[in-house]
Amino acid sequence: MxxxxxxxxxxxxxxxxxxxxxxxxxxxxxxxxxxxxxxxxxxxxxxxxxxxxxxxxxxxxxxxxxxxxxxxxxxxxxxxxxAPDEGNMYLLAHAGSPEIRDRFLAPLVDGRLRSAFFMTEPAEEDGAGSDPSMMTTICEPDGDHWVISGRKAFITGASGAGVGIIMAKASEGACMFLVDLPDPAIRIDHVPNTIDNSMPGGHAVVTIDRLRVPASQMLGSAGEGFHYAQVRLAPARLSHCMRWLGACQRAHEIALDYACRRRAFGKTLIEHEGVGFMLAENLIDLQQAELMIDWCASILDEGHLGTAESSMTKVAVSELLMRIADRCVQMMGGQGVSGDTVVEQIFREVRAFRIYDGPTEVHKWSLAKKIGREWRERRS
Known part of the structure; x- marks a missing residue:
């Protein structure tokens, strides 16, 4: 396949x-x-x-x-x-009721609809970003429905999506809902220009104004939203690594072809040690990224949640791929920063990847907390 x-x-x-x-x-x-x-x-x-x-x-x-x-x-x-469809399909396949899978998952798998995952909130309103516990979007029961109100930001693909997964906070804790889109209670306020442009619909800022959702469209029970977010989290982080590894392999192929054809100072660029070493470093980094992905994937396949392992992999792979894309741009000079090849776009997309699904620094902070906690447990 x-x-x-x-x-x-x-x-x-x-x-x-x-x-x-x-x-x-x-x-x-x-x-x-x-x-x-x-x-x-x-x-x-x-x-x-x-x-x-x-x-x-x-x-x-x-x-x-x-x-x-x-x-x-x-x-x-x-x-x-x-993304976000691949991660959303994974979540619904593993956690959705038969009714939810029939209604929301089937058209996603068939490619007839796109989806969006509504979790991140505007920073200027002290909403949830890397810290989901700061969530300000609320949901309240009303008969056999729930009513959701709040604001969300950087919601990939919200414009044009047919399925939405919305996270909101109830008195019991976080909740997750499946909704049909578009809905008049969900207003797209702004779609900012961002460094990347590979995802249809961009990354929208939206207002949710008293959205009524049937209780049957809640994933699990009230208060289980963060649990289901964790089900999605590690595989979604990892699949980003998988896709962008392929993109950087392609960028490397293009840079290699350029270095083998382009001549300067009497010989091809690859014969210059500075360029040849960059290509060698790319090869090493590509292999390291592949091995990290395979290691984390094996952890998940064994049935583990893989939260720490996916954090380590996301940090390592995103940083490795950034170095690869940067070298490809550097080797190609003016061609590398132009739109004549896809290398320039891959560089921009991978730079954004270092932030999406958790910035490098947040993952390192989380891992450091884990290291300290385990040390204390060993001492006790």
Missing amino acids: AARVESFVRDTVIAFEKDSRRDHHNCPTEELVAELKDRARAAGVLSPHIRPDGSHLTQRETAIILRKSGLSPLGPLACNTA
Whole structure:
């Protein structure tokens, strides 16, 4: 399957990277994404990480496939392995009731709808960001419904999504709800321009004004929202690593080709030690990233929650990939900072990845707390 995905991305998807169907934020339009998904469906590579019976491949198997889909920024969109849909599908498959899976999961797996995950809140309102305990969006029971009000920020794909997963706080604790989109009670206030532009709909700021949701559309019970967020968290972090590893492999291929063709001072760039060493360092970092992903995937496949392991992997891989993308830009000089190749976009996307799903520093802080806690436990 990974070989089929790679052939599809290289032979079909890459040609669309210069397609002009982009919105004013330079994100792919719904029309472009729909065409790519139709082509993936015809090629038999739509949702390739999900078996025909609806079950997911193991994380180690998923890593092989998602890396290949990531060879183009458009690849995950075409193959239906992109964030946030991939993480949302994983969550609903593992935690959704049969009714929720039929109503909300099935159209996502089939690529007919996009989804959004509403958790992050505006910083200027002291809302939840890296610290979800600061959540200010509230939900209150009202008969056989719940009423949700609050503000959310950087909600990837909210504009144009057909399914929403909303986190809100009740007296019992955090709750998670499935909703149909669009809904008049959910208003998109602003879609900021961001450094990345691979995700349709951008990263919206939204207001939720007394949204009524049937109680049957709550995931689990009131107060279990953070538990279900943890179910989604580690695999979603890891799948980001998988996809962007593929993208940086592609950037390395382009930089290598440039270094082998471009001549300066009487020889090709690769023959200059400075450039040759950068290519060697890329190769080392690509291998290290692959091994970290495989290690973390094996932890998850053994049934562990993998919170600390996914934090370590997210930090290590995002930093490794940033170095790779930066070297590719540097080796290619003016070509590297232009839009003539996809290297410039990959550099921007990977820079954003160091923040998304938790900044490097937050993961290090969390790991440091764990280290201290374990030390104290050993001493007691």
